[in-house]
Amino acid sequence: MDLKDKRVDYNKFELVEEHAGKDPYALFNLWFSEASETEPEPNIMIVSTSHNDQPQTRVVLLKEVKDGDFVFYTNYQSSKGKALEQNVKVSILFFWRDQQRQVRIEGIASKVAAKESDDYFYSRPKESQIGAIASSQSDELTSRHALEDKFKTLEAHYEGNAIERPAHWGGYAISPKSFEFWQGRASRLHDRLTYEKVDAAWTRKRLYP
Amino acid sequence: MDLKDKRVDYNKFELVEEHAGKDPYALFNLWFSEASETEPEPNIMIVSTSHNDQPQTRVVLLKEVKDGDFVFYTNYQSSKGKALEQNVKVSILFFWRDQQRQVRIEGIASKVAAKESDDYFYSRPKESQIGAIASSQSDELTSRHALEDKFKTLEAHYEGNAIERPAHWGGYAISPKSFEFWQGRASRLHDRLTYEKVDAAWTRKRLYP
Numbered sequence: 001m002d003l004k005d006k007r008v009d010y011n012k013f014e015l016v017e018e019h020a021g022k023d024p025y026a027l028f029n030l031w032f033s034e035a036s037e038t039e040p041e042p043n044i045m046i047v048s049t050s051h052n053d054q055p056q057t058r059v060v061l062l063k064e065v066k067d068g069d070f071v072f073y074t075n076y077q078s079s080k081g082k083a084l085e086q087n088v089k090v091s092i093l094f095f096w097r098d099q100q101r102q103v104r105i106e107g108i109a110s111k112v113a114a115k116e117s118d119d120y121f122y123s124r125p126k127e128s129q130i131g132a133i134a135s136s137q138s139d140e141l142t143s144r145h146a147l148e149d150k151f152k153t154l155e156a157h158y159e160g161n162a163i164e165r166p167a168h169w170g171g172y173a174i175s176p177k178s179f180e181f182w183q184g185r186a187s188r189l190h191d192r193l194t195y196e197k198v199d200a201a202w203t204r205k206r207l208y209p
Numbered sequence: 210m211d212l213k214d215k216r217v218d219y220n221k222f223e224l225v226e227e228h229a230g231k232d233p234y235a236l237f238n239l240w241f242s243e244a245s246e247t248e249p250e251p252n253i254m255i256v257s258t259s260h261n262d263q264p265q266t267r268v269v270l271l272k273e274v275k276d277g278d279f280v281f282y283t284n285y286q287s288s289k290g291k292a293l294e295q296n297v298k299v300s301i302l303f304f305w306r307d308q309q310r311q312v313r314i315e316g317i318a319s320k321v322a323a324k325e326s327d328d329y330f331y332s333r334p335k336e337s338q339i340g341a342i343a344s345s346q347s348d349e350l351t352s353r354h355a356l357e358d359k360f361k362t363l364e365a366h367y368e369g370n371a372i373e374r375p376a377h378w379g380g381y382a383i384s385p386k387s388f389e390f391w392q393g394r395a396s397r398l399h400d401r402l403t404y405e406k407v408d409a410a411w412t413r414k415r416l417y418p
Contacts, residue, residue, distance in 0.1 A: 001236065001274040001332045004329055029210065039306075044300060048266045051257035055255045057266065058391075065210040070359060077211040091264040093255060097248075097306075101267055112251045118211055131397040135417045142416065144225060147398060171416040182267075189356055190310055205353065208344045 010019045010100040014087045015191035016205070025068065029101060031181070035096040046074060046093040047174075049083035056083060063120065071112060071172035072106070073120055076136035076168045082108050091102040100184035107176040117170030139185055141164025147207040155158055185209070219309040219393025224400035226415070233388040233404040233411055234277065244305040254281060255302040256383075258292035264291060270331065278382035279314065280321060282329055283370060284346035285377045293318050299383055309393035316385040326379030338372045339363045375408070394418070 020027055035042035043062040048055050058080065060072040070092060074080060084090070092105040121129065134151045141147055176197070183191040190209035195202045212365040243250035245411065254273040257264050279301060283289060293299070316335055320405040345362045348396060378404055385406070392400040399418035404411045 002272075003270070004272050004332055005254060005336070005358070006250075008250050023254050032210070041215075041217050043215060044304070044306070044322065046255055046266060048257040048264040050257075050262060050264040052260075053259060053296050054262045054298045054315060055257040056313075056315065057255060057300040057302040058313060059302070059304055061212070061215075063211075063213050071304055087262050089263045091257065091266040092265040093253070093268070095253070095304075097250070097253070104265075104267060106263060106265065106393075111407075123213055125216070127396040131418075133396070139417045141384065141415045141417045144400065147417070150394070151398060175263070180264040187336040188358070189343070189360060191353065206350045208346050208348045208350045208356070209340075 009186050010190070011186050012100050013183055013209075014185060015181060015183035016143070017193070017204070020181065020193050020202060020204070022202060024176075024181075025065070027181055028179070031096070031101055031103065032094075035094075037097055038098040039096055041098065044094070045070065046095070047072070047080065048086065049080055050089065050091075051083045051086035056080065063171070064171070067142070069175050070107075071116075071171050071173045072116070073169070073171045075132070075135065076111070076137045076170060077139035081137075081168075084172065085189060092174060092176075101181040102180075104180040105174070105176045106178045107174045109172045109174045110169035114165075114170070114171050118165055120171065121165040121169065126158070126163065127155075129165075129178065130158060132169050133163065133166055138141070212282070218395050219399070220395050222392055223394060224390060224392035224402060226402070226413070227411070229390065229402050230379075231411060231413060233385075234274070236390055237274075237388070240305070240308070240326055241303075244303075244310070247307040248305055250408035251303075251305065253303070254279065255304070255312065256281070256289065257300045257302075258289055258296065260292045263367060265387050272380070275382070276398045278384050279316075280325075280380050280382045282326070282378070282380045284341070284344065285320070287346035291375075293381065301383060301385075311389075311391040313391065314383070314385045314388040315387045316383045318375065318383045321380035321382050323379070327374055329380065330378065332373040333365070333374065336364075338374075339367060341378050342372065342375055352412055379402065 045062040048057040064071040090109045094103040179195040181193045192207040254271040257266040273280040297318050299318045303312040388404040390402045401416040
């Protein structure tokens, strides 16, 4: 497969200091709301963990930005949960193709309070709750059929019965140490602004593309 | 920001063993060609590195799959280049939103031969070559204006003169140890098939979603 002649020029927007401001959350909110106009799921959040020096990367869904933390939900026994047991340092990437933008975040993950996981779990549709119970996330599965059977059995079991949040299902909150906002530009002269937390304040810098 | 009520169901495709086959490259090629029908840049490749236990994630462009390796080009002195000096283990993510698919790869990065970097460098448009020379990638930059000035000075300098590939600009080839193909499905009962290299052969498994 050879893609060396494939070229898309980036020329939709620019990112200048005057409009970027001093607060990375305000800029994140602005870009998020612009992405929401065209992206079916602007909250697609790519989270990377690393343990034993092996990075691992997957898509999760951002569910909330709360007290400055980026929150998503998962199975704590999944491979990402196991990686986070070993190493709480993570990176986040938002990539919004229609705006030719990336936001890169580095930070620290911690579990949210059980009450918060409860609140979100019980707000989900019943089939998603059952889906979470049916899945021993990241373990080997003999067949698609086995999963669907398990789902149907649980569906019958919980017909008319309340579902309890499994203890191994819940949220992580990622607290950012740094942000980078990347805006694609022509001739690969992209705009890159970083924000780093120094003491309690954010310091902004421009980087070479 | 609260996105807890936002829900998109995934129901476009399924991934079953009968169609997935035994060769992860064949499946990758199929998915890539299907993504190419709707994605402006299906070759957007998200690469994560890790050093000092800190994962870092960014978008690069896949330029080639050659002898089983996934090849991209960059500045070897960029932060990803510096991370790869410390730790060659990387992860790759392709996310194709229109098909509700991810491909996750873990592997080992190494520099491509200088000749290959030359060939690709000289195939690029002159302004991209100058852009690569103008940018001390990931270093601090005083202003957008300074970058544009540098670009214009170099453009004038190279008018009618050949441009040489800078030694610090070139390719990395990532050799996969594992692939995961993820197809979004309804009720979060997604399909996940992994391929792991055991001796010289690929072993396929289904994972719980």
